[in-house]
Amino acid sequence: MSSPVAGRSATVKDAEMAVEQRRVDSAYARLAEMRAEAQEMIKEGYRQALAGTKGSLVDRDAMVYQAALRAQALDAADDGLVFGRLDLAGGETRYIGRIGVRTREQEPMVIDWRAPAAEAFYRATPEDRRGVVRRRVLHTRGRTVVDLEDDLLDPSAADSLTIVGDGAFLASLARTREGTMRDIVATIQREQDEVIRAPADGTVLVRGAPGTGKTAVALHRVAYLLFRHRRRFGSRGVLVVGPNRRFTSYIARVLPSLGEDSAVLRSLGDLVPGVSATVHDPPELARIKGSQAMAAVLRRAVADHPPGAPDELRVVHAGVVVRLDRKTLDRLRTRLHRRSAGGVNAARRRVAETLLEELWRRYVEVGGPDHDPGAQMQGELALWEGLLAESGLEALDGRRSTVRTRTGREAFEANVRQQRAFTDFLSAWWPIRTPLEVLRSLGDRDRMRRAAGRDLPRPDADRLAAAWAEALSGERPVLGYQDIALLDEIDALLGPPPRPSRASSAEEDPYAAGARAVLTGEELAEGDEEAGLREVTSVIERLERARRVDDETEEDARPEYGHIVVDEAQDLSPMQWRMLGRRGRQATWTIVTDPAQSAWEDLEEARAAMEAAISGPSSRRRRGRARPRYEYELTTNYRNTTEIAEVSARVLELALPGARPARAVRGSGVRPVIRLVPEEAMHAAAREAVRTLLEQVEGTIGVLVPLPDGERWTARDHAALAAGLPERVQVLDVLEAKGLEFDAAVICAPETVADQSPRGLRILYVAVSRATQRLTVLTADPAWERLLT
Structure with missing residues (x-):
């Protein structure tokens, strides 16, 4: 039987909850009106467009957009609209909630928790009251007030106030966790x-x-x-x-x-579009991939000749064979990479111009102009210009410009550009590459060693090559979390591809080979006779337009x-x-x-x-x-009970001697369970511990196991351990559990976690601090049982 005092307390609390329920009901009623107003504003926005002017369309878009944002915010506030109340020394009362709610007369009913007027709800203390006499925390389920707790900050001014309960903050921490994290906006210290x-x-x-x-x-x-x-x-x-x-x-x-x-x-x-990490790398491999040295390694990998790049470029002009050998090509590649500030892919147009320039220089060296049908015409033109200059005439200037477009270097370049040997070479020697292609190429040990240079020891380079050769060889590459950062680094080095060619089809584009642009590599649209009128241009004009090459790229996405x-x-x-x-x-x-x-x-x-x-x-x-x-x-540990915090503090002392743990502020009287079990019985013991905890807690349970090691702790073992368990039980490896919390946790084989990597003790420290109410640790090592008990 409850005592009279307890009964009286419950009656007072019920009465106070009824008062607050009426206030919450009023706030929700006004919220419904505000929603209706937002919907009406959306309709009004669409009606604005009926005016038929351009200005009315702008007004419509602005009004609809703002009204939709407002409606969305109002919908989000439905769960737990009001969660706090402040009673101030001057008699003012403020209700605090997720969003601001005002009456039709614009008087505040609920103050948004982010507003300056709500700061005192979080910052007021008995030492610095900020004018607050009583702070009340309302606990709601849906739209119903189910509990409340009061903090009395100024007893001398509380004669007219009814004070109910105490410890509002700590009471809220004992509530069970759901599968997703809920905000603690009502209980921020x-x-x-x-x-x-x-x-x-x-x-x-x-x-x-x-x-x-x-x-x-x-x-x-x-x-x-x-x-x-x-x-x-x-x-x-x-x-x-x-x-x-x-x-x-x-x-x-x-x-x-x-x-x-x-x-x-x-x-x-998941930060890089189009790719996603699915595995955690082993610690040593993650250390190599994540090190600063990889920035220099990837720069060299991007600058290296791509797989399958030809060793020689050979073209023919006016019966003269012109060749560029591997040594010359490597020199050109180095020079191009030094100048490709806008990205390697974006430099492809410059690559074509550089190759043409080098081919022309080599053509001149081998005596090509002597065999050039345009050279004699150029000489005769120069003679006539000299004679005319003596007489002060410049009548041949226009003719010289016309001849120059058809002879000399321009004729050489126009011819070379149309040769399949040149276009095929350009596509293979400087292809438009993707980050994944570059990373996959480092699965070749020799290529990886070249990229490593002096920045990575050879054993590390070989380990990376072996890992990527295995993980990236299939159609569906297996990417680790560190790989995503490396792909982003390569993407920054490669840059976006050049802008599409201005030519509207492969038929018109003198840079096109089939339906692909030679310089950019993009697919070209087939000509569409019904697309409308096109500008009429001569072949010479199209060649001149195509000759103008720049490094303009698409805006970085x-x-x-x-x-x-x-x-x-x-x-x-x-x-x-x-x-x-x-x-x-x-x-x-x-x-x-x-x-x-x-x-x-x-x-x-x-x-x-x-x-x-x-x-x-x-x-x-x-x-x-x-x-x-x-x-x-x-400095304050709000998650763990003092009993669980003691266990995590012992692990922290091993992991980082002298480190100061956060101070736990609530005790439960329930000691963690530390059990010694044979290694071969670990899975069965874990399932038994889960069955026990399911009866003890209403919320989530985490079963935290060592990282996959290919022996006892594999993905198949994890699946077998999780089979048949309720949805609120999650089986995770210790890294997957990082940042999460559970009402209860089962830690399997702490000795294995500690030995799996140089940072194993720190990982274990994180794992044992995941539970909010109950903790069970299963170990096959008597030394660990003694340590944690």
Whole structure:
């Protein structure tokens, strides 16, 4: 039987919940009206077009676009519209929610959590009350208030207020996780709110251990920036980068639930269009691929002659055979690469001109002009010009121009361009290449060694060649996360192909071989007699037009963003930082990191690459306009119970002696289960542990296993372990679990995780900190059982 006090408390709470429910109902009723108004505005926008003027069409587009954005924001706010209340010392009451809601008279009903008027909800403390007497957190399910908690900040001013419960923040942390991460907008602590509302003009660096809320803080900062600086960041775009696809799926609901869905979410394996990472490289291979040395290696790989490139160019003009040998061709290739600032593919037009120039020079050297039918005419013309000059006449100037287009070097080039030997050579010697083709070519050991130069030791070069020969040989290449950054680097070196030829068809284009342009490599459209009138031109005019070669290219399709958020930044390799830097040359940044989790032994190399990425163009640095930097550290562990945090702290001490773990703030009274099981019984023990946890927690359960090693821990083993388990149970390797959290976690074979790589202990530290309520560790090593107990 409950005590009278307990019964009285429940009655008071019910009454307060009823009061808040009426307020929430009013807010939802007004939200419905605002939705109807937005829909009416969309209809009105379309009615604007009936005026029949160009201006009315512009008005329509603007009105419909803005109304659609408004309707979208209102729809996103439906779940948990109101979550907080502030009672101020002057008697004012403010309700805080996902978006702002006003009455028809424009009086505030709900204040947007990002607005300055809502800051006190997060920042007020008993020491710095900011005029707040009571802060109330409302817990809703759908549109129903199911619970509330009060924080009394100023007891001396609370005579007229009813205070219900305590510990609103900690109570919210004990709620079960869903399959996707929910925002913690109602429960942001002061140190987190300082990060969210940091100035927008520079780089924000956030350090914190697992469980300190780094990811949630970064996402709330995105929503805050888009709200306060919509014109700046809304137009240029915001990119949020996570370590893997599972992680981006996990956080995908957060921004929409905060009223923002304009940010782009990508994993490190999905940043390059057209390709996607499907595997994690073994640690040693990832170290080689991600090192800064690969930038020089790839430059040499792009500059090397492509597979199948011919060793000789041979053309005939006026009966004279002209040859360029391999030595000459290599010299020309080196010179062209030094001058191809706009990208290797874009230089293809210049390549043709350079080859023609060298062929003409060689033609002259072998006495070609003596056999040139136009040379004699040129000599006679020069004689007549001399005689006329003595008499002050210049009547032959026009005739000289006409003859020059048909004789001499112009005639030589026009002839060579039309020879199949030249067009075939150009396509094979300087093809339009794709990044994947270049990377695939490095599967050849000799080619890889040439590219490695002195930047990679030969064993590392051979290891890369062997890995790519196996992974990229099939029709469906198997790409690792580091490969994506290398493909982006190659893409930057190659550049886009030249712009399509101005000629409208292969028939008209003197650069065309069949239906393909010789210089650009693009497919040409067949002539369409019904396409309309064409300009009438002579052959000579078309040749002259075609002779004009430049390096104009299509605009670079790689997007650049106004703000970039990088989560789990401590694991990014130098090459991955270079990839991000190309997407944020003028961006501001939010970088979330935990140095204790770093996957990089050479932290200085990764840190230098990060600095280069976030500092912007070198010209900007030279002008002394370095971006400001704001650094924060989150010190409170809100995810783990104190009991689970003790286990992770023991692993951290092994991984990084002397490192200080975050302070856990809530205890559950439930100790982690550490079990010693035979290695051959590990899978059965894991499934048994899952069955137990399914009865103990309502939320998600993560079964975290060692990385695939081709022996006991393979993809097939993972599938067998997961077979028949409910959807809320996920079987992941320890790297896939990075950045995620579960209500309960089962860690299999910690000794194997620790031994799999030089950073195995750090990976294990991350794994044991994933659980919010219950943790089970299964080990076959008695030493690990003693360590973790």
